[in-house]
Amino acid sequence: MTRRAFTIIEVTVTVAVVAALTAVLLPGLSAVNGMSRRTKCQSNLRQMGIAAAAYAAQSNEAMPPAVLYFADGGAVRTVAWDFEQRNGEARPGPLWSWTGAPSEVQQCPDYLGPSTFGADPFTGYNYNTTYIGHEGTYPEINPDGQVLDGWRTARMGRPLAAFASHDRTALFGEGGWKGGANKFMRAPMNSVEGSLPMVAAGAQAFRHVGACTCFVCLDGHVSVCDRPCRGARTTDSLAGAVMDFPANGFLSDDDSAYDGR
Numbered sequence: 001m002t003r004r005a006f007t008i009i010e011v012t013v014t015v016a017v018v019a020a021l022t023a024v025l026l027p028g029l030s031a032v033n034g035m036s037r038r039t040k041c042q043s044n045l046r047q048m049g050i051a052a053a054a055y056a057a058q059s060n061e062a063m064p065p066a067v068l069y070f071a072d073g074g075a076v077r078t079v080a081w082d083f084e085q086r087n088g089e090a091r092p093g094p095l096w097s098w099t100g101a102p103s104e105v106q107q108c109p110d111y112l113g114p115s116t117f118g119a120d121p122f123t124g125y126n127y128n129t130t131y132i133g134h135e136g137t138y139p140e141i142n143p144d145g146q147v148l149d150g151w152r153t154a155r156m157g158r159p160l161a162a163f164a165s166h167d168r169t170a171l172f173g174e175g176g177w178k179g180g181a182n183k184f185m186r187a188p189m190n191s192v193e194g195s196l197p198m199v200a201a202g203a204q205a206f207r208h209v210g211a212c213t214c215f216v217c218l219d220g221h222v223s224v225c226d227r228p229c230r231g232a233r234t235t236d237s238l239a240g241a242v243m244d245f246p247a248n249g250f251l252s253d254d255d256s257a258y259d260g261r
Contacts, residue, residue, distance in 0.1 A: 034209030037109040041174065041208065042224075044105045045216040048125065048172045051105075053220065054098035061160050064095045066133025066184055070150045076139065079150075081127045082106055082183060083120050090119040110207045113180045123183065126175030126202065130187040131259045132157045132218075155192060165260030166218035170251055173215030176205025178244035187258035188231030188250045200234055200242040203249055215251065218260070229253045 055064050067080040077086040083093050092106075099105050108124025115123040127133050134157045139149035163169050175182035177200070186193060186202025193199050204213045204225070212226040228249025230239050239245040251257035 034110075038208040038212075038214065038224075040109045042214050042222045044108070045125070045172055045214055045222050046220065047099055047105050048095075049216040049218075049220045049222075051095050051098040052171060055095055056160060063132050063134075063157060063160065064093075064127075065154065066127055066129040066135045066157070068134070068136040068150045068154060069138050071139040071147045078118065080117075080183065081133060082122075082125070083118075085118045085120075088119050090121060108174055108181075108205075108207075111174070111176075111181055111205070116180045117183055120183070123181045124174060124205075125172055126181075126183045126185040126204070127172055128170050128187075128258055129157075129184040129202070130192055130255075131169070132171065133184070135184075160218070163218060163260050167221065167260070168257065169218045169260035170215045170257050171218050173251070174205045174207060174213050175202070176207065176213075176244075176248040177201040177203055178242055178248070181205070185258070187255040188229070188233060188253060189255045190233055191255060191259075196233060196235070196238060197242055199231070200238040203231075203243050203245075204228070204251060205248050206246065211246075213251075225251050 052063060056062060064081045065079065067078065070077045070079065072086060075087050078084065080093055081095050083090045103122060106122035106125065111124035129135055134154045136150060136154040139147055140153060142148055170185065173185055175185060182202055184202050185204070186199040188199060190196055190199050204215065206213045206226070206228050208214065210226055212224050214222060214224050216222045228246045229252055230245050231250045232253045234243065243249065
């Protein structure tokens with residue numbers, strides 16, 4: 001029996017149909033993959049909230065420090081909420097004693113860039129540093145020659161009892177600014193930082209499918225925000241050159257999403 005070969009017209013039609021089906025299916029598959037990554041991110045944030053609550057339960061209701069700096073044998077040891085670093089080497093910070101798989105939890109699945117803070121191997125998330133995390137400065141030497149570091153130079157965050165609305169106080173979220181990720185979440189009204197550029201660089205990344213960002217609140221529930229706010233005090237220059245708005249932005253124009261008192 002003689003087999004009839006495909007004609008050029010039949011091949012062309014087949015290719016066209018396959019191309020059309022691919023064009024229809026790929027966006028749907030991409031959306032499904034994007035939703036899967038967003039779900040994974042929400043799971044990460046939920047675990048981070050649980051870990052912070054466990055830390056506080058073992059620390060007289062004190063939340064983890066955002067960052068402290070210690071003079072350590074001629075070097076500076078950085079103790080942050082996610083990693084400790086010394087001489088360019090990083091290891092999981094104190095928060096992660098309560099996390100089963102810190103290397104997975106500490107990486108946002110939709111952020112593929114490098115860390116913008118030292119040698120952090122995993123990145124993409126930030127911590128409410130304006131109101132919750134304790135923030136230190138580099139070691140100093142006082143007039144008596146004593147080294148002041150760590151907790152002695154720290155600006156203390158507010159205790160948990162100071163927040164009346166745990167369900168609307170952001171704890172951890174997805175950090176983003178024009179340079180990449182950030183790990184210190186800043187509230188837009190510049191309450192303690194004294195630096196508007198620092199605040200603009202401490203925004204949230206609206207990187208997930210649907211241009212949204214995820215964050216976990218003090219009560220442990222995870223929320224999704226799809227409306228980036230520029231911030232009441234953010235100038236046009238800072239919004240473009242530092243924040244890269246609207247790819248990144250705040251959760252509210254005032255501090256209401258960060259300071260639920």
